[in-house]
Structures are given as C-alpha cells and as structure tokens.
Amino acid sequence: MAEKTYLQAISDGLRQEMQRDQRVFVLGEDVGVYGGAFKVTQGFQEEFGAHRVLDMPLSETAIVGGSTGAALMGMRPVAEMQFADFVSCAWDHLVTVAAKQRYRAGTPIPIVLRLPSGGGFSGGPFHSQNPESSFAHIPGLKVVCPATPEDAKGLLATAIEDPNPVLYFEHKHLYRRIKGEVPDERFTTPFGKARVHREGDDITVITWGAMVYTADEAAGRLADDGLSVEVLDLRTLIPWDREAVLESVARCSKVLVLHEDTKTGGFGAEIAATIAEHAFEQLDAPVRRVAAPDSPVPFAPSLEKAFIPQVDDVAAALRELAAY
C-alpha cells in the first residue's frame, strides 16, 4: 500500500496488467517514445518493447478500428485517445462496429479506450469535454468514471478483463491533484457498485468523477450548518448502481444529481428519471440537477469557472433543498 496520484495509479495499474497478460498492449498517439501526452505510459516502451506500446498515426479511426480487429484476434488492446473529445472521430468504429459486434456475431470485443476528460485548466472547447452520456446511450458499451486513485486502478483492471468495449474516462483535473492509498498488488473493482464517499442523512448527492470532490467540499460547508449530506460516487455509469441510489434516496428523500457534463441529455437526467419512476413516494422535494450549462466549454478561465459547477453552486443548491 502506498500513496499515489490518480495518474500514477492508472499508470501502475496498466503496467501490472501488461506484466501479467501478454495479450494486453497499448496503442495511441505519442504513447510510446514520448510516454503519452500526460505521461501515463512513460517508460512503457522500454519495459515492454515497441511491439506492445504502439505509436499510432493521428487517426482515432485507425486506433479504434485497429483495436477492434486486434480484439477479434484475441488480443486485449488498451487504446489511448489523447483527449476524450477526439473519440468522436472514431464514432463509427466504436458505435457501429465494436458496440454491436458481440450482438451481431457473438464475438467479444475486449477493448479499453482510455479517455482523458474534463476541464478546469483552460483547455477550451476541444480538450475539456465530458462526453460520457453520449456513449452511455449506446447499448453494447460500458462507461467507467473513476474518482479515486484506488478506483482508477481497480476499475482499469476490471475494464481490461471485461469482454466488451469499455470507455474509461479518466479525469485530467484529478491526475496529479488527487492522491490516495492504492494497494500494490493487483485487484479489481466491480462495475455497477457505487461508493459512499461521504455519509449523510439529509440530502444525497449523486455524482461521479471530479465532481465527487466538489460535492464533498460543498457537503463539508453544510455540515458546519448542521446538515448531513451524503455523497454517492457512482464509479461506473454503464452499468450504474440503481439499488444504491434508490436506497440513498429512500433514506434522505432529497436528491441532488451533479455532473460536469452539460445538463440537457446528461446522464443525470437518466438518474433523475429513474428516481421519479421508482422512488416517487420517497421524495420530499423535487429532484435537483446541477450541471454545466448547454454550451461548449469556454477557454477563458473566468468563463470556464462559471461553466463548470463549483463548490459554491453546489452548496447553494444544497441549501435550497434543505430549506424546501
């Protein structure tokens, strides 16, 4: 057990998977010689050789298409999109081919796409998005959004083991900012099991990724006012832990759904609708959503701050819910 950054946890986890399973290999733009845009695969080529750490041309289509073919041939590719935003270039291969292959032909496609996502550092509209809901909507894909170093490692191992295409959203803003204890030995974290990041009884915040920390900070402020807020980290969106959400709703009866993605059609809408469907009689207030406004992610730091939900925004929404 050692304290590691979120980024180190991903890197170490990936290295461990490659050490234990010859079928696992890495491919992406600048993942080899350069060690990756964020240095997740630094030193990998020296350790595993260029044939297992492939520098690819500037084509997400080729990366995802090649991964799909390799998976069909029995390999376990882990492809890196330099930024999650660019996965849209590979939409057709991912959504039309990889997601449906198992359904059409019965052949599993065990690929993992590492998707550095999220904003908070003035990356602008092309390098800051959180497109998880687009893929959560596609049957055949799994969507994973770790928030802690431990989960980053455990969920990566599970993703590589999974026979389906898994989109692994790693939040850039957590890379070096978040540290935590991570077991040295290999372990897996199950999909579809939420994690209680903070216990509480008055209001529950359902969130994932970097917003877990925003929610936690806001909850801390309300704790000073004597209100106990629960923070539930979903960890994975497909599948997502309905039971944990409904249980928390039944206990707290007031709900805030929080995500960094834009609001309309965001995955929070799915959660809110599910709560309305299955826990209507548990509600003591309308389900509240806090999310980014429906706009591209702005570049200007002041605008980006206004765009991404901040601790103040969440605390204000929580206070309103508490007063309802």
Place this chain on the structure above:
Amino acid sequence: MSTGTQVEVVMPQMGVSVSEGTITRWLKQPGEAVTLDEPLLEISTDKVDTEVPSPGEGVLAEIRVQEGETVEVGSVLAVIAPEGAAAAEPEPATAPPAAESQAPEATTETEPIAPAAAGAPAPQTSPPPVPQASPPPEPQPQPAAQAGPETPGASAADVGSPAQQTHAEPQAGNGRTFVSPVVARIAAEHGVDPGAVAGTGQGGRVTKKDILAFIESGATAPPAQQPAAEPAAPAPQQPPVEAPVSTPEPQVAPAPQAAPAPPATPVAPPQPPPQAPPAPTPPPTPVVPVARGPEPVQPPSPTGEWEEPMNAMRRGIAEHMRRSLDTSAHVTSAIEVDMSKVVAARERLKQEYQRAYGVNPTYLAFVTKAAVETLRDWPWVNGELRGEKIVTRSFVNVGVAVSLEEGKGLIVPVIRNAQDLNLLGIARAIADVAERARTKKLMPDDVQGGTFTITNPGGYGTFHGTPVISQPQAAILGTYALVKRPWVVQDELGQDVIAIRPMMNITLTYDHRLVDGAYSGGFLRDLRARLEHWDGE
C-alpha cells in the same frame, strides 16, 4: 406503490343474455386501498350473484353506483385512483360515523332486532346510508379546514389523498397545503393528518423530518377513526348455515343472540347438500324475528310492516316459481328407502375419502349417483317437453339446489355429464359447486343447462315436500331427513321382524304432462333398489 392512471370499474357482462346488474354490496369504501383482483363489490344479475374483482390497484376514489341500484352492463360503477394520487377523501371517514349514530338510535328504541342485522348488508329501501349522509357536513370545510381539530379522524383514513382540497386550495397561497409524496405516504401509513403537523419547510410545508418527529412524539390521533372504518366493512354475507357467525358489531352488543337460524323459512325448501348432516344449528329458544337481517336499519314502522325491494335473485326466483307452476302439471310421489347399506358404505368410505381426497361422501352424493344411474332406464324423467316434441338425452346434467344466506335465496348450479362421474367425482363436484355458490364464484354457465334437479331440504329434519320443477326440466328429486325408524324386515328364516333402520323419504315431483304416475313409480322403485342394495364403491 403503483403509479398510473385512474381505472374505471364497470358493470361486467355476466353472460350473453345479461344486460344489467344490481349492486348488492360494496366490499370497499372510498378511500380504502385495493389491490388488483381483490374482491371489490358484489353484484347480482338474473343469472348469478358474483363478486367483481378490482380491475386495478390503488385507492377506491369514488363509488358512482350505490348498493341496491341496478345499472346496465358497461356502466361505470366506481373509480380507482393510483395510490398516493388523491381521491375523494374525507367522505369515507366522516360518513360512517354519521350513518352509524343513526342506526343504533333508531333500533335500540324499538326492538333489539336491530343488531341482529349482523352481516346483513343494509338493504336498499333506506337511502344508501353512507354516501347520503356525508354530503352535508363535507362540502363546506373548504378553506382552512386542514388545520382544524376535526380533521384528524377524517384524514386518517387516507391522508395521501387530499386531492380535491389540495388542488382547490393552493390559491390560498402559503404553500402550506402541498404534501410531498414521501410525506403523503408516511402520513397514510401512520394515519396522521399532515395538516396537524407544524411545518418547517418552505412556506410552512410539512417536511419528512417534521412528520417523522411528529409521529415519534406520539401525537397521532387516529383512535376515532378506527371504529368508524370498521362497521363500513363487516357484513359477512357468505357463510350462513354452518358457521353461525358471531356478529362483528362492536358497539351495539346488547341484543340477544342474533342467531343465524335458518329454519323459519319454509318457503325455500332446497337446502345445501353436503356438509350439513348433523343439523348444525342449535337455535336457542324462540328467536322469533329470525332472519330479519336487513330491516332493522330502517326507522320504526307505525304499521308494523316493512317493505324492501326484491333483489335480482328474489325477483328471478319469484318469476320462475310462478312460471313453472303455470307450465308443468306438478305431481309428487314419495318413497321410503332403507338406507342401511348406504350408511354402512358411507362409514367405510368416509375416512378414506376425507384423508385421500379431502372429500366428504355425503348422503346426497349417494342419492345423486343412484339417481343418475336410474335415469338411464327412465329417460323421460331426464327429458323435456319442447313444443310438440319430447326430448330425451344421453347425458345427465344434475342441478343441485344450494341455499344461501340464512335460507334467503337459492341457486342451482349444474354438474355436467354426471353420468361420467363415480361416487367420488359426484361428491367432489357437489362440494365444489356448493362452495362456489356460497362464495359467489359461480359463472353464468354454472347455472345453465341442467336436465334434472335434486334438492335436499332434509338437513332441517323435514320428511316430505313438493318442490317446484326447474323449467324446462321434467322432474325434481327431493331428499329428506335420514331418521331411524322401526321397520318390518325379514330375517334369514323369512320371518317378519321389526328392526331399527335408517330411513329416508325421497320424492319425485314430475311434470305429469310428460311423465305418468306409473313411469315415475318405476323410477322411484329402481332408485330405491339401487340405494337399498348399494354395492358400489
């Protein structure tokens, strides 16, 4: 828990020839929760009486057709609202008390007959008490009512549904009347009126915490409601004869035992078949105003007479009895049967049948079996006059008369193709139709197509009768009390001796237009021979 839309309860089509039905009894009152397929009300058509299962789940929001009213098939009888959604609410709670305070007064002063009403479902004469009584007090309390002290009882019935009021009031504006789903649910579960809880939410809204704290403090006030709700529901209509129902009425206990004694009604001879061999009712002394069930609710009558409308079944019986007598030339012949062999056979089989099949081989089953076999040789007894033609058949559909509710009303379910059944099958079939008749589970087809009928008034000790033929059949068999009598028999030397024998009188009432005296005599003789020399099973 169900969410959904309102469901309408309509008068079902109980057979092709049925066009209307009468509401006999509502088993649920407005505000009560109902689950899918739960018995909701009882209806009466000219074919059968039956229960109507709930077509939906939720809360009975509104009753549109009252007990005693007759409406066409397809008419909307009631509305079921999804639970939690609001219903017409205060009504049920306020009404019963009102209706109730009336009833005891009216009756206690005159005669104690009243409570004897036991389960009897208040007849139709007096205006249906429940809904009628309520309107006056109810429409008023619009404005601030919620908070008032008189609400707790009322709303306890179903707090989740202050619909009409809630919707009407928001204009009043302080938001205080909005009840969130979770608060509505908790309030309903605990019988609490949210209006009585101090709200700390927005605009004074009662929050989940508020109501939980209120409940924890023990401040609930539902006691008044409990008894109120109960009388609305009791009315055990079904099990008349063999289960002397102890009257459930709590408050008006006094009256001497309201014996469910059936005997005083000689009018309806036919009597349930099976389970009543040892006449079960030990009527305590002369409880003269016997089956006076319904009347007591009415005000005292200056003339000493009471009127009540006939229900559909009574109307049907009246019409049919009259028409039968106008149609057939009724003649009754009787024969005495030594049942020794049958008694012995029954003793042998009783345990086995009970243990292995859960079926009681009643005397009626033996007689039915013997009669069905005998009909083979005397087909006109199982026949029919149809216009200018005489109809005979290769099958026997035996109608078995089953009496209902303290001798009031009877129904004749039919056992089809009885010729194919052995003794066990017949005993089981009789038990089945009798049970379904008493629990109102018969379908129209169950009471049609009979070719011959058996009625068994012997359970009361009667030794003779002249039943009326069920049209368009040709005959009806009556079975009477099995009693030990001194009887002249021959001993093994051919000497006459007097022996004690279990004797049963059996009558055949036949349509003399078709069946002659000699023909009926032949039938009875053969039937007796079968029973006296019983060697089957």
